[in-house]
Amino acid sequence: MVVYLGAPAFQLPVPGLTAITPAQWNPAPDFRDQITAKPGKKIGVVIHYPGIIAGDYPRIHDCAAAARATQLSYRNDPDRGYDIGYNYVVDQPGRVAVARGLYRSAANGTTDSNSWYLAIQILVDPDEGLTPYQVLSTQRIIHWLRTTQGYGLAVLGHRNVKSTSCPGDQIYAWLKAGVFDPKPEEWPENKFNPWAGRYGALPDTVKPTLHGGEIENYVVSYLQGVLINEMGQVITDPNGTYGWSTVGAVMNMKLWHNATKPPERPSMDPGTGTISQFEWDYLDFLVKT
Numbered sequence: 001m002v003v004y005l006g007a008p009a010f011q012l013p014v015p016g017l018t019a020i021t022p023a024q025w026n027p028a029p030d031f032r033d034q035i036t037a038k039p040g041k042k043i044g045v046v047i048h049y050p051g052i053i054a055g056d057y058p059r060i061h062d063c064a065a066a067a068r069a070t071q072l073s074y075r076n077d078p079d080r081g082y083d084i085g086y087n088y089v090v091d092q093p094g095r096v097a098v099a100r101g102l103y104r105s106a107a108n109g110t111t112d113s114n115s116w117y118l119a120i121q122i123l124v125d126p127d128e129g130l131t132p133y134q135v136l137s138t139q140r141i142i143h144w145l146r147t148t149q150g151y152g153l154a155v156l157g158h159r160n161v162k163s164t165s166c167p168g169d170q171i172y173a174w175l176k177a178g179v180f181d182p183k184p185e186e187w188p189e190n191k192f193n194p195w196a197g198r199y200g201a202l203p204d205t206v207k208p209t210l211h212g213g214e215i216e217n218y219v220v221s222y223l224q225g226v227l228i229n230e231m232g233q234v235i236t237d238p239n240g241t242y243g244w245s246t247v248g249a250v251m252n253m254k255l256w257h258n259a260t261k262p263p264e265r266p267s268m269d270p271g272t273g274t275i276s277q278f279e280w281d282y283l284d285f286l287v288k289t
């Protein structure tokens with residue numbers, strides 16, 4: 001029986017992922033796979049790479065072009081009776097071309113691995129080029145498979161199921177280090193950022209020292225928001241400019257800190273308006289508590 005892949009197989013409803021369906025990557029000739037539907041075992045995924053010379057394969061940036069080229073080359077290969085061996089193909093910007101999709105077994109090289117693992121191909125140069133976007137997208141796919149599709153925890157390299165260099169030394173080293181295991185708590189949308197939100201966005205890695213006298217400065221705006229809202233300070237001109245009323249509020253903040261701190265904790269100098277890392281940490285504490 002010939003099984004034509006229908007539209008439902010191409011859905012990849014994963015938040016944060018850009019999925020490109022076969023209708024969008026436009027296979028030529030038409031996508032016409034004859035792969036049996038997946039059996040029941042769902043152990044995990046097998047990771048692949050293109051494994052060909054970079055100069056011959058400039059499509060690592062474009063999963064649609066890569067999927068199209070792979071499908072065409074497989075169709076022209078008399079030893080292969082199918083279009084493309086992978087369920088998903090992840091390019092360097094992190095987009096995902098849906099190939100066999102969710103409901104067809106993979107081509108991992110052995111009968112068992114075909115049946116028990118979906119295949120994810122990560123587009124890199126022969127042994128390098130893995131991007132953080134690819135890592136994040138691969139994690140998202142795996143997380144989705146585990147949490148909504150009943151897949152197990154296995155994340156294997158192709159070389160774990162068959163004698164091959166795939167998925168290349170770089171990807172395999174990262175795989176062994178667990179980089180593809182989903183870490184939703186580290187995904188951008190879930191990362192707690194105490195500097196963003198309540199008083200305007202300030203990247204959590206940036207805590208510049210303020211000396212007083214800054215003009216129309218977004219960091220000063222943030223500081224003023226914290227002093228007003230967390231400490232009830234009065235600032236007559238909370239406009240991002242570090243003038244005298246902000247100096248007064250900072251002085252009060254430092255005196256308050258010194259009066260309430262545990263004995264072992266250093267004091268702040270209320271004689272200056274400087275906000276250094278030490279003061280930022282205290283303000284951060286006020287915001288979070």
Ligand SMILES: [Zn+2]
Pocket residue numbers: 047048049158164166167
């Ligand atoms: Zn492979």
